[in-house]
Amino acid sequence: MPKPKATLIIQNAAELLTMASNGKPLAGKAAGNVGTIPNGAMAIAGERIIAVGTTSAVLKAVDATDARIIDATGKTVLPGFVDCHTHLVFAGSREEEVELKAQGVPYLEILKRGGGIHKTVRKTRAATEAQLVQNATRTLQTMLQLGTTTVEAKSGYGLEMKTEMKLLDAATKAAKQSPVDVINTFLGAHAVPQDLTADQYTKAVIDNMIPEAQRRAEYCDVFCEKDVFTVDQSRRILEAGKKAGLKTRIHADQLHQTGGAELAADLKATSADHLIHASSSGIAAMAKNGTVAVLLPATGLSSLLPYANARAFIDAGVPVALGTDFNPNCWCESMPFSIALACRYLKMTPSEAIAAATINSAASLDRADSIGSLELGKQADILVLDAPNHTFLAYQFGVNRIETVVKKGKVVVENETSKMPT
Ligand code: NIG
């Protein structure tokens, strides 16, 4: 039998993290089982992984004659990050809110004053699709350099039909200009527009927008929150989304305990996100119904909020995923920084946080069978970290230690990293 021909080989890694999980998220006692192989290697043919193991085993298993070789001596190899919660597409910025928040003005008060999401909506409605595509493409490039190979992108800064569809179309066009894969979520119900009541707008989202969004997005999402959309309005929107073929995600229990986690479980949502104030019965219901908890520590930092209780989810057996929540309120493109925050404020271990940023994040997007781990047959989305072990991702923050990014088997980023002290 001739050996399979490799196009790319990464070898001699001090540590290779497989996240091997058979297409499932890592949860409960297995939440930190990152599947470390010392002196690891992997071989790729085209877009797929054809061998993973120790360097000697991989080199025995494949034909390396025409392969590009990356030497990862002293470095760590792991799956590309999956950022499962971003508001990728918008215009303008909101830097003035840093000072307001420092003065103690709460998030919902800024929104009531016509700032926050409403300010971004004004800017975004006025922007052309081409401007939005350019902004999003630039953001995707920054994310890619930080190791993110797949991104979920929400609409939500239009709050009317034309702009909501423009945002989804812009995300799709930006994805075509970037190596990063983008998964669209329709979040028309992100805030109540200033000229309508929540009930009037809920009806417009259901009757007019969902039928148009269903061919542009894979998921439907709602900001279920006190003074935004009630549990009942959120349920009606998400059920209408389901009927139109859109799977469910939800901004749940972020600022107040509203029963968002319970609603997510009841709807068998793929994910419930934020969850800072989730109740224990909501957490138990999520565990029972297989909803992934998406936790977003950068939002806690930028909005001066408390942090979600990751341990309660892990102990209950709920898979925990991490995202950046990139948006104009939380301008963070970095999954490594989110991992570092998770290990401090969410009390996750480095292994748990990295699993949350890869295989579990993939699971929160229904993609645990194709990305998020380094296993045979999976898409070759791979990072080389310029550090001798994965703990550095949690330990050092504010610099980029991602040296090489491979997307679908091709090297797409080669960063100059600062030299490690000896
Ligand atoms: O996930 N909570 C609602 N949505 C965003 C913030 C959006 C904004 O403030 O522009 C979030 O944090």
Ligand code: FE
């Ligand atoms: Fe969000």
